[in-house]
Amino acid sequence: MKEYVLKRLAMLVVVLFGVSIITFVLVRAAPGDPAVNLAGEHATAQVLEQIREKYHLDKPIYEQYLIWIEMALKGDLGRSIKSRELVTVEIVERLPTTLELSIFAMIIASFFGILAGIVSAVRQYSPVDYGVMFGALFGVSMPVFWLGLMMLFIFGVKLGVLPIGGRLTTGIYLERITGLNILDSILTFNGEAFLDSIKHLILPSVALATIPMATIARMTRSSMLEVLRQDYIRTERAKGLSERVVVYKHAIRNALIPIVTVIGMNVGLLMGGAVLTETIFTLPGLGKYIADAILAYDYPVIQGFTLFFATAFVIINLATDIIYVYIDPRIKYK
Amino acid sequence: MKTKLKAIAAVLVLVTLLAGCVGQEKAPETKTIFIFGSSGDAVRLDPADVTDGESIQRMDNIHEGLVEYDGGTTNIRACLATDWNVSDDKKTITFNLRKGVQFHHGFGEVTADDVVFSFARQYDSSNWYYDKGEWAYWGYMYTDIESVEKLDTYKVAIHMRQPNASIMTSLAMFTVCIVSEKAAQQYGEDYFKNPVGTGPFEFVEWVKDDHITLRAFEDYWRDPPQIDELVFKVIPDPSARLMALQAGEVHGIEHVDPKQLDIIKNDPKLQLISQAGMNVGYIALNCGEGYVDANENGKWDSGEEVDVTGAFEPFNDVRVRQAIAHAIDKDAIVRNLYQGAATAANQGMPPVLFGYNNAITGYEYNPQKARDLLTAAGYPDGFEVVLWHMPVSRPYFPVPTEIAEAIQADLAEVGITVELFTEDWGTYLQDTEAGKHAMAMLGWTGDNGDPDNFLNVLYSQDKATVGSAGNIGFKKNPEFQDLLNRALLTYDQDERGALYEQANKLLVDQCSHVFIAHADQNLAFLSTVHGYVIHPTSRKFFYPVWVEEEGGAGLGTLFVALLLVGGIVLRIKRK
Numbered sequence: 001m002k003e004y005v006l007k008r009l010a011m012l013v014v015v016l017f018g019v020s021i022i023t024f025v026l027v028r029a030a031p032g033d034p035a036v037n038l039a040g041e042h043a044t045a046q047v048l049e050q051i052r053e054k055y056h057l058d059k060p061i062y063e064q065y066l067i068w069i070e071m072a073l074k075g076d077l078g079r080s081i082k083s084r085e086l087v088t089v090e091i092v093e094r095l096p097t098t099l100e101l102s103i104f105a106m107i108i109a110s111f112f113g114i115l116a117g118i119v120s121a122v123r124q125y126s127p128v129d130y131g132v133m134f135g136a137l138f139g140v141s142m143p144v145f146w147l148g149l150m151m152l153f154i155f156g157v158k159l160g161v162l163p164i165g166g167r168l169t170t171g172i173y174l175e176r177i178t179g180l181n182i183l184d185s186i187l188t189f190n191g192e193a194f195l196d197s198i199k200h201l202i203l204p205s206v207a208l209a210t211i212p213m214a215t216i217a218r219m220t221r222s223s224m225l226e227v228l229r230q231d232y233i234r235t236e237r238a239k240g241l242s243e244r245v246v247v248y249k250h251a252i253r254n255a256l257i258p259i260v261t262v263i264g265m266n267v268g269l270l271m272g273g274a275v276l277t278e279t280i281f282t283l284p285g286l287g288k289y290i291a292d293a294i295l296a297y298d299y300p301v302i303q304g305f306t307l308f309f310a311t312a313f314v315i316i317n318l319a320t321d322i323i324y325v326y327i328d329p330r331i332k333y334k
Numbered sequence: 335m336k337t338k339l340k341a342i343a344a345v346l347v348l349v350t351l352l353a354g355c356v357g358q359e360k361a362p363e364t365k366t367i368f369i370f371g372s373s374g375d376a377v378r379l380d381p382a383d384v385t386d387g388e389s390i391q392r393m394d395n396i397h398e399g400l401v402e403y404d405g406g407t408t409n410i411r412a413c414l415a416t417d418w419n420v421s422d423d424k425k426t427i428t429f430n431l432r433k434g435v436q437f438h439h440g441f442g443e444v445t446a447d448d449v450v451f452s453f454a455r456q457y458d459s460s461n462w463y464y465d466k467g468e469w470a471y472w473g474y475m476y477t478d479i480e481s482v483e484k485l486d487t488y489k490v491a492i493h494m495r496q497p498n499a500s501i502m503t504s505l506a507m508f509t510v511c512i513v514s515e516k517a518a519q520q521y522g523e524d525y526f527k528n529p530v531g532t533g534p535f536e537f538v539e540w541v542k543d544d545h546i547t548l549r550a551f552e553d554y555w556r557d558p559p560q561i562d563e564l565v566f567k568v569i570p571d572p573s574a575r576l577m578a579l580q581a582g583e584v585h586g587i588e589h590v591d592p593k594q595l596d597i598i599k600n601d602p603k604l605q606l607i608s609q610a611g612m613n614v615g616y617i618a619l620n621c622g623e624g625y626v627d628a629n630e631n632g633k634w635d636s637g638e639e640v641d642v643t644g645a646f647e648p649f650n651d652v653r654v655r656q657a658i659a660h661a662i663d664k665d666a667i668v669r670n671l672y673q674g675a676a677t678a679a680n681q682g683m684p685p686v687l688f689g690y691n692n693a694i695t696g697y698e699y700n701p702q703k704a705r706d707l708l709t710a711a712g713y714p715d716g717f718e719v720v721l722w723h724m725p726v727s728r729p730y731f732p733v734p735t736e737i738a739e740a741i742q743a744d745l746a747e748v749g750i751t752v753e754l755f756t757e758d759w760g761t762y763l764q765d766t767e768a769g770k771h772a773m774a775m776l777g778w779t780g781d782n783g784d785p786d787n788f789l790n791v792l793y794s795q796d797k798a799t800v801g802s803a804g805n806i807g808f809k810k811n812p813e814f815q816d817l818l819n820r821a822l823l824t825y826d827q828d829e830r831g832a833l834y835e836q837a838n839k840l841l842v843d844q845c846s847h848v849f850i851a852h853a854d855q856n857l858a859f860l861s862t863v864h865g866y867v868i869h870p871t872s873r874k875f876f877y878p879v880w881v882e883e884e885g886g887a888g889l890g891t892l893f894v895a896l897l898l899v900g901g902i903v904l905r906i907k908r909k
Contacts, residue, residue, distance in 0.1 A: 031758040039385065039470040045802055047473050083377055084526070093542050149573050157580045164578040166544065170369050170565050282569045282578075284375075284543030297760075 001325070004333035005318065012314045019310040020072070020303065024065050027302050034081050034297035055081055055299075068303065077304035082296045087304035090289065096179030097167060098285035101277070102270035104205035109213035110263055114252075116213075117220020117259075122247055124225060132217060139214030148207040148280040155203060162203055165282030169196050204281040208274050212266040219262045223255040230254075256327050264320030271312040365562035366881055368863075370874070371569045371578050371587035375543045378526035381511040382456050383467035390508050391588075391874045392546050392566055396438070397511035397531030400429050400449070401502065406609075406867045408687060408783025409827070410502050414444060414512055414532060420825055424497035431488040436553045438536035441514040446484035451515040453482040453492075466523040471509040475781060476501075499825045503784035508873070534559045534877040543568055560865075560880035576858070579604065585863050585881060588874070590856040592673035592732070598858045605863070610677045611855040612684050612870040614788065615730035615777035617721070617741065617848040619649045619658065621809040624769050624800035633796045634810065640800050642808050646772035648717055655845040657707035658773075659697035661748045662741055666699075668851050671736050675856060679849035681838045683788035684780070686870040688827060689834025694842050696849070704748040716749025722766065722774035726759045729853045729872075730777030737850070738775060767803045774806060783871050785834040790818050793841055807846030814840045 035051040036043065052058045056067055071078055077087040120132035155162040167181055168174060174193040177184045182201075185194035227233065228251055236246050275287040286305070293301035324331045376389040381397045384390060402413035412418075415429035435444045455463035456472040457479065478498040483491045494501065504510070517530035529537050532555070535548035548564040567584055569575040572591040578584045580601070590598065590606070598606045622645025626638045648654045664678040677685065680696025708716060723738035724731055731737055735756075742752040752773075756762065766774045780787050791797060795815045797804035814837055821833040841847075855872050862882035869875065 032760040033764075036760045036763065039468055043385075043470045044473040047468060047470050051468060084523075090542070145571075149571075149577075152574060152577050157577050160581060164581050164583050165569060165574055166567065170545065170567065170583075171367055280571050280574050282544075282567075282571070282574060284541065284568070288543060288570070 001322075001333055005322070008314075008318050008321075012311065015314055016307055016310055019306055020069065021065070023303050023306040024068070025061070027297070027299055028061055028064075030297075032297045034299060037296045037298075038081055051081075057299075068300075072304075072307070077307070078300035080293070080298050080301045082293070082298045082301070087300050090301070091286070091305065091308055093179070094284055094286050094289050096181075097278075097283050098271065098274075098287065100180050100182065100201065101204055101208060101274065101283060101285060102267060104201050105208035105270065105274075106212065106263065106267055108205055109209040109216055109266070112209075113213040113216025114220050114259060116217040118224055118247065118252065120217070121221045121224035121228060122243075129221075133221070136214040136217045139210045139217075142210055144207055144210070144274075144276045145280055147210060148203070148277060151203050151207060152280070163196075163200050165200075165204075165280070167197065167200050167283060168193065169200075172196050204277050204283060207281070208270070208277045212263075212270075215266070216259060216262055220255065220259050223258045224251060227251045227255045253327065257324060260320060260323055260327065264316055264323075268313040268316045271316065272309050366560070367563040367565060368561040368586075368876065368879060368881060369565045369567050369584040370876070371575045371584040372566050373568075373570055373572070373575070373589045375568045376540075376546060376566075379529040379537065379540070379546075380467065380526040381508040381513065381529075381531075382452070382469055382471070383526060384508070385470050387872060392548070393508050393511065393529070393531075394533075394873050395535045395548060395564060395876050396529050396533045396537055397508065397513065398533050399505060399507070399511045400431075401505050403506050403783065403869065403871070403873075406869055408503060408506075408612075408870055410506055414449075424823065424825070425494045427492045427494070427501070428485065429490050429492070431490065432555065433488055435532050435555045437514040437517065437532055438530050438551055439517070441517050441530050444512060444514075444532055445487050446490045448512055448515050449490045450482050450484050451518070452512045453479070453510060455518075456509075457481075463518055466525075471507070471781075475504050475507070475509065498822050499830060500782070500784040500786040500822060502825065503782040503787075507782050535564050538563075556877075559877050561876070564876050579858055579860065582860065586857060586859040586866070588857055590858050592675040592856070595673065595675060595856065603861055605859050605861045607857045607859065607866065607868050608675070608854045609868045609870065610685055610852050611729060611872065612686055612780040612783060612852075613730040613777060614679055614682060614684060614792075614852055615728075615737075615775070615850045616679070616682070616792075617658075617662075617850065618766075618771075618774050618776060618807040619655050619846055619848065620644045620646050620769060620772050620774070621649050621655075621807060621846055622646075622769075623795075623810040624798045624803060624808045625810075626801070627799045632799075634798065634815075642769035642800055644770040644772050645808065646719060648711070648713060648719075649772070651711045652845055653707045653711040654713065655848075656697060657704040657711070657748065658745065658750070659845055659848045660700045660707065661704035661750070662744045662848060662850070663699040664850055667737055667740050671733055671740060672851060672853060676851040676853040679851050680842070682793055682841050682847060682849055683785055683838065684852040684870075687780070687783060687785050687788070688831040689785035689789075689821075689838070691835040691838040693835075694839060696842060697845070701744075701747050708748060708750075714749075716751065718751040718753065719772050720753045720755050722762070722771040723754055723756050724759070724775050725756045725762060728777060729779060729855070730851065731775060732853065734775055766806045768801050769803060769806065769808055771806070776806060780871065785830075786818065786822060789814075789834060789837055789841070793847065794818055805846075809844055809846035811840065811844055814844075 035048045035057065038051055039047050056064050068078065079086055080090060116132045120129040123129050152164055156164040163169060172193055174181060174184055174190055175188050177187055181197035182194065185197055233246060233251055236250055272287065275291045278285045278288040290305050293305065372388055372391060374388045376392045377386055378384050378389055379392060381393040384393065398413050400413060400415040401410045404411040414432055414435060416432050418427055418429045420427050431444065431446060431449065437444060454461045456469040458464060478495050478501060480493045480495045483493065485491055511531060514530040517528065518525050521528045527540065534551055534554050536551045538547040538549050540546045545568065546566045550559045550562050552558060569578055572589065575587045576594050579587050595606065598604045620642060622642040624640060624642040625634050626640050628638050668674065668676045668678050681691060681694050683690060708714065721738055721741065724734040727734060738754050742754060745752050765771065766776060778788060778792055791804045793805050795810035795812065798808050798810055817833050817837040821830045824830055857868060859866060863879060865878040865880050867878060
């Protein structure tokens with residue numbers, strides 16, 4: 001097992017190397033000039049030239065790559081062309097927002113998704129089943145921005161019970177320790193900030209959870225249906241075990257593998273940030289950050305972020321694979 | 335055992351909740367917080383090193399310059415300088431500084447050294463701070479300034495390379511706001527995260543992509559502002575921004591989506607503040623009279639004439655250009671594609687500036703007249719031409735593709751077949767500056783509120799430089815240039831205004847550009863907000879703003895608390 005993990009981590013280096021080259025070439029192949037973006041539409045040619053020189057944009061691409069990789073190996077992803085802040089600092093600043101939102105959304109999506117999937121599998125072809133599957137279809141097809149705006153309008157404007165966006169109400173102070181507001185408010189015994197943070201998280205996490213929830217529900221249903229038809233389930237029922245024990249203890253465990261895969265994939269994707277959700281709910285997370293960077297041709301940010309995202313994705317995939325072992329003891333890695 | 339654990343957990347949560355409620359009650363809000371919903375975050379908080387509206391919006395409330403705009407106009411009045419005088423050769427302007435003006439955060443009094451530093455760091459490569467910024471605006475707006483000199487502690491002189499009357503309006507720009515040299519020394523290249531100015535608000539906190547908080551500056555040289563805290567909250571989505579205003583979470587918002595204007599007008603809790611913006615959207619008709627600025631002096635003198643690749647032969651005839659102007663239904667475009675939130679343009683600069691010529695009526699929509707002009711010019715059956723349209727939306731062209739399609743349809747009416755073309759924005763700017771287009775959409779948002787900043791930058795023969803053209807109509811008119819040059823030699827605004835009015839008339843007659851619209855700038859506020867004065871440059875000054883007292887909220891918190899407590903109680907009961 002240890003060996004397996006180490007091998008996978010070694011592969012990460014290869015993946016990162018490949019990702020860095022591809023990103024490096026792609027962002028430069030795309031039309032557009034970071035210098036023009038930085039200096040504004042009115043800039044003189046001289047100013048543009050200075051900027052290109054400063055960020056080595058005037059050098060051949062392989063030289064640019066060598067300069068960058070040398071710094072990256074030392075742990076320095078460079079500075080954003082747009083804000084001139086260190087890319088690592090900017091990612092660390094925004095990561096907690098994305099992390100908090102993803103965790104909340106995935107808890108909601110997994111809990112309700114699995115529950116709905118099980119219920120509809122157990123009662124296959126019943127009105128409940130059709131209801132859940134219709135709901136899942138609806139969830140998958142719903143544009144997040146529309147759902148988000150509707151929820152804001154109903155709960156924020158009309159009912160006035162939940163905030164319109166952001167992470168904390170202006171005027172409420174919270175000391176930053178981890179950057180995760182909920183955790184920080186617990187650590188500092190700040191009840192006001194704790195409640196306020198939860199209120200701010202409800203709508204965006206629900207909006208973000210919709211699509212993964214629907215996917216998880218559908219996956220759970222089909223996986224459960226397959227398991228429920230197996231012989232050992234029939235045996236258990238014949239032994240007189242209660243339906244509850246059969247479903248929630250014995251069937252679900254065997255059905256979990258594909259579900260965990262789907263959850264893992266979704267967590268990976270969410271780590272890249274949810275651009276639309278973050279934009280609508282005004283959350284200063286990674287999704288909005290990278291989208292802005294791409295629009296501004298902010299090369300160091302795009303490269304640094306891609307590396308970070310690739311790492312996160314690989315590690316989450318690895319974690320998913322390790323979890324399999326615990327779910328299904330028959331799986332062994334060598 | 336499990337139930338016990340759950341009960342303990344429930345009690346813990348309850349305690350936290352109660353602490354939350356108590357916490358809210360014990361801190362009565364006595365200070366006035368004004369929250370402004372911005373469409374984006376600031377990039378940097380150094381006034382000389384930014385070009386984007388969002389950064390400028392924050393800067394304008396932290397920093398001040400030698401002079402400033404008078405209320406909602408682009409006229410100039412004293413600020414950190416009490417008065418100034420211009421030398422006989424019009425090349426030196428001497429400013430007397432206001433005494434006793436303090437910088438924020440205890441950085442001391444403003445002296446001539448700070449003024450010299452604020453300028454010199456942008457042009458003097460030997461200045462210790464020169465390498466720490468891009469100073470993008472300097473090369474573009476202030477190159478006529480040769481040097482800034484300290485005469486004594488409270489007196490500075492600006493030496494000009496040549497007389498340039500528009501420099502006074504340029505001095506009211508954010509770029510030349512006065513920053514504390516001591517603070518720059520302390521923070522070094524991180525000054526942009528720790529701005530220190532003399533304005534009504536001082537910097538407190540910046541949470542990236544979330545908010546920037548400023549607070550009233552106690553030692554402000556004027557009366558202190560009437561709001562205690564000024565918060566710029568980032569809300570990128572226009573619908574979410576309006577909803578935040580409707581819910582009372584912010585007091586004001588910018589960049590109102592024109593589609594939402596009616597919602598605001600019909601809501602008694604909201605107010606809309608609009609003004610014709612300081613911008614112009616136009617279609618440039620490439621007449622092909624470009625030149626290469628061989629001696630790089632930014633003037634057409636010894637320059638070499640070149641073929642402008644996109645030059646379109648029919649446009650050499652003024653009748654063809656006028657036919658196009660008559661064929662486009664600007665009012666319909668304003669009504670349908672700007673949702674009415676614009677003024678149809680009849681000249682090259684917006685009506686908010688001095689020098690605007692009220693006598694000009696422009697080319698009315700008249701397809702028959704257009705067809706007649708085309709026939710007279712020898713194109714009775716029209717011709718085929720490519721119209722370049724912008725790939726991005728700008729205030730002056732909010733929906734460029736749709737506007738281009740409307741123009742395409744209008745021109746088809748008079749027999750001109752238009753093909754549409756676009757490319758990525760950076761390349762678009764480069765290619766139009768190089769004159770590769772026949773017809774191109776472009777526009778301008780003014781920088782300093784001076785007519786020269788429109789007429790000279792966009793339409794003068796000096797700016798018909800192939801490769802870096804501002805004048806992408808590539809039409810050279812010496813008479814027009816002469817009027818502009820003369821206007822820069824006099825510091826008397828009335829005299830200048832009269833010259834610009836003549837220049838505007840010439841520009842409309844030559845018709846190298848078809849002016850489409852000046853988009854309004856729209857801001858929305860809660861109706862409890864008073865005192866805000868909209869500024870033509872779109873800059874936002876919150877100093878005069880005050881907010882009426884209103885009842886508290888807290889219903890939301892109560893609702894969620896009840897929901898959570900209810901849930902926990904039910905859960906425990908079921909056990």
